[in-house]
Amino acid sequence: MDHEIRSLSSTPVSTQEITLAEYLFQRLNQVGCNTVFGLPGDFNLKLIDKIGNVPNMKWCGNANELNASYAADGYARIRKIGVICTTFGVGEMSSLNGIAGSFAEHVGVLHVVGTPTISTQLKKLLVHHTLGNGDFNVFHRIYSEITSYHVMLQDIDLAPLEIDKCIVSCILNQKPCYLGFPANLSDITVPKNLLNIPLNFSSPISINKIETERDIIQSIISLIMSSKNPIILADGTCNRHDNIFKSIHDLIRLTKFPVFVTPMGKGSIDEQYPRFGGVYVGSMSSPEVKEFVENSDLILAIGSILSDFSTSSFHYSYKTKNVVEFHIDYVKIKNARFPDLNVKSILSKLLSSLNNLIKDGKFKYNASKKLVPQPPKSKSNLLETSVLRQEWIWDQLTNWLREGDIIIAETGTSAFGIMQTRFPNHCLGISQVLWGASGYSLGACLGALFAQRDDLEVDKLRKYKRCIVFIGDGSLQFTVQEVSTMLKWNFHPYIFVMNNHGYTIDRILHDSTVHEPTYHDVHPWNLQGLLTLFGGVVEPEEDQLNTENQALSKALNGPIYNPQNNTIKWPTTPVGPNCKNYRVELVGEFSKMVNNPAFSVPDKLRLIEVILPTMDAPNNLIRHVRTMQQKKGSVCSSTASTPATTSTVNSTIHSSTHNNGML
């Protein structure tokens, strides 16, 4: 109330003042966040009104809030911060699952919620989108459970500082933040020169930490010096923090240690690097990778997200005594935990110590001593007329992918498949390995497309060039309407729909007591009608005779620059076809499609329906299920299928754990 009254008597606005809403978007623009995802609603319209006043900022406008939160997450995985703006109550509750995912997966998403005015909140008025009980704090309380920083703006003098805090926290901690923005504050002004104060990303280290750091570096150096077969294991946050990303690459160059990635780290290391050994997934790894990693006498696990690798479905079988874990804010050496550290500082000091040792000739690692596991040669030689199999497809993709691709794999068989595909260099992999929300990948793909385009606005030689998503037909149904937003913005992703008529991952992992359960099936869709429904202008079936170059020049004709207001406008209504349908069922059809050079050029949105047998799955998944079945067989010899006998209760409990894992 006070603030509202005070604001009425605030000094007249000059060019030295900007509205608080503009302050927010200016700050976001400063950190390279140029797209705001979300939907309009009663309480955030005044916020959205201000986006257009800030150069380079744009409003995406999604089909629903959950999809918007996935898009903000996908965007943040590339540009280190993403933003979603929703309305109070209904909007923020609909997007909660996406923000919880960003929390689990360490992604810096800022959720700006337009709320009722402060006076409405204080008077506990009955308004739309509340629970009707006068409790205006309930949604904020809920978000406090899944954000690293959360605030409801109240005092206009503190508001710019709180906005800064949220943005810095997103980027520094790579965790979501919650910013409640009362409708009456949007138009209140603050001094414009506050924007000149740089955001403070430093994390001060106290004196005693410097000593701890020195001890840690010494311990790690001595472990490295005495190790015979050390490896580097890149985990989830390597991709999230530029500094860690740089450090791990410096460390690899310097030491030439073999390097592996976890499923969450896949895509953070150039996979064509000769010392790259593959993906380590504990007992689910390929036999060669498993042996190599678990026989190592020193694992430098960098960018670790999870401190305890004991899951109910598989185990990371290396010995704790051989591991140094570099988390974002602590280091764990063997069993000792050193909290409250800045891992970027540790890594940079470790690099400098190692560098000196190498210069002084005190440390030498024979890189050629032990060859890293090589990707298994494709064993699946299928006839042109064979029906498609995932094992064969994921192998083929290794050849079709290009440098600069963003590759997004949906939870399910695709997340397993992608692990066996070796990426070209400078690719980015996105998969929600831990949280695993179905449908996430399609929303994340929209976010990645915007991040890619925003990169282009900054740099003509954009880092990422294509965006490719693999999603099952079951998962597609969760978030399908976001294809409409891709068409609205004239984006050109590759959407591979792996159509196996339902939730095949559950079919394979769940040992049902029901004969032929139907709940894994989904209602079959006529996917060839999808692009038309969502307003796409579909290119006809006939093969285009475009050469790669012709297609490429078309692709680059997209954006229209407006020098008057310094923005880029993308044509929202394409003059010609802007998308195309593909449907492949046979090996020959798939080969012909991917071997056509024109297909590889991202000049239109492509929806590729890949028809697969219902129970087909990548080899690593099938191997995992076989191992689990063997284990189960050895634990209880009687596997009667009628439920609820003593022995079956036993077997049931065991089987109940086998799909509770991190995959």
Added chain:
Amino acid sequence: MDHEIRSLSSTPVSTQEITLAEYLFQRLNQVGCNTVFGLPGDFNLKLIDKIGNVPNMKWCGNANELNASYAADGYARIRKIGVICTTFGVGEMSSLNGIAGSFAEHVGVLHVVGTPTISTQLKKLLVHHTLGNGDFNVFHRIYSEITSYHVMLQDIDLAPLEIDKCIVSCILNQKPCYLGFPANLSDITVPKNLLNIPLNFSSPISINKIETERDIIQSIISLIMSSKNPIILADGTCNRHDNIFKSIHDLIRLTKFPVFVTPMGKGSIDEQYPRFGGVYVGSMSSPEVKEFVENSDLILAIGSILSDFSTSSFHYSYKTKNVVEFHIDYVKIKNARFPDLNVKSILSKLLSSLNNLIKDGKFKYNASKKLVPQPPKSKSNLLETSVLRQEWIWDQLTNWLREGDIIIAETGTSAFGIMQTRFPNHCLGISQVLWGASGYSLGACLGALFAQRDDLEVDKLRKYKRCIVFIGDGSLQFTVQEVSTMLKWNFHPYIFVMNNHGYTIDRILHDSTVHEPTYHDVHPWNLQGLLTLFGGVVEPEEDQLNTENQALSKALNGPIYNPQNNTIKWPTTPVGPNCKNYRVELVGEFSKMVNNPAFSVPDKLRLIEVILPTMDAPNNLIRHVRTMQQKKGSVCSSTASTPATTSTVNSTIHSSTHNNGML
């Protein structure tokens, strides 16, 4: 852990035992809840496996969890309890907005969440769908904010009791409940004869309450006796509780007082009843209704949900001194609140007292003394070749609707429009008046269709016959995939898509500082392709020559009874067309469509695209906006459109309140 170990040594199963999962579904079956909404996921598959073991129970299988929660809500509004079953983490977080809506709107939805096993939770193992921090209680904590009862099952001996408590609480309190169901408990058995103990729906009243009740009845009777122009106002929970529904109808019959409904109560009173006066929405009511209600000297507000009718956008201007509010668990007479009461008991005693007074000739109300407001005669006489207008359409619908229709109106212009449509008797109105989540109506429609069909299984003369939903093109995009589930189950709703190219309600209510803002627009869809995409077999354009009777006999050919397992199966793959597209843009087209008798027979799913001018809206909404503009004009004479001058900050705050209301 204890429970799991104990369960391994539990007594051998006999026919006297059933699994805990079956116990749950048997109990739900007992209370007339025969459809389980939701999606399969890692931790609820063992639960879903058991649904088929219980006669009459079926698994719906939705396209995503948010839609499933809306469906459970729609189902519960008809059958007093609905159930949704999701997996842990991702599933329950995706459906949160729906459950929060059920809380706000007083709807008895049971949310069953399949969670990791108890031992996984106790060991804090790293599993899929967690936040990765070992906190397995966070989702339960979040749900505790929006449920009236919540429990995570742990002890098998207490589990049946806890399940009973959840079911009873849903029905009795008409609020959602949360039931966490660890995967290891699904197959553990409990004594079958527990099912013979009737669920306890009684709410005991202590002795001192009996005295309070007597005082209350006396006060109300004396108010009634001295009142010159009393009215009855039916609010939200009249439809939720059978007892209140019955009592209010008895009261109307007995007293013949004029009766009005609030927007949340619309559909609870037969609107063809001669003493029915219309919908009262405070300052947004029609002038006749406003005058009648606000000049009443005694308002008996029954089934009240909201205790304080002061909103930021409009006011209920009747005097508190004239109101008796009957809430579900308390009564408010003028300013005095009498808590912890059973309103059903109060109402039944009030009825009996009134009855005695009438018998004794002590109370007589002259019903014909004052005529209730009549529905305004349609003023919109449009030419056959005119483009359609909402004002005209909502008037027309009064003629097209039939007894037994379920009419669902989406938040937005449809929710306003439906207020001016007078329903036939025995109709049910559904609209999320307070919570107002966009896209809700389509999910709720699916739930209503199942409730309708489950009614049919019980009673061939089913109460409700058709299901009709009105949704905007913008709102449709939120939940569109649920049309697929309707087609999967071969349902025959009428889906009217009011296509005005975006969020017209926001366009009208929000006084944007931006010239022609585009964020209210949605990407245009080719709706004529929707049914084909979602697997429908679309009937060709040509008018069918079916007579009403022929069509009706086709409509009733739906379900196939299977006597072997006592279930009803509905054809999932229709032999012929099961749906049809309509697109109307002109008055004549609309008239021709609704006047064709075949159109009125629910023998296929109908998608009717109604093309409307972008800024067209029902009269009550436009009247409201005009009032707000007049108010605003009188408060601040200067309405400069440049933001952030002192006077504009003033005007901004005022205008910021006008769309924060309960609309």
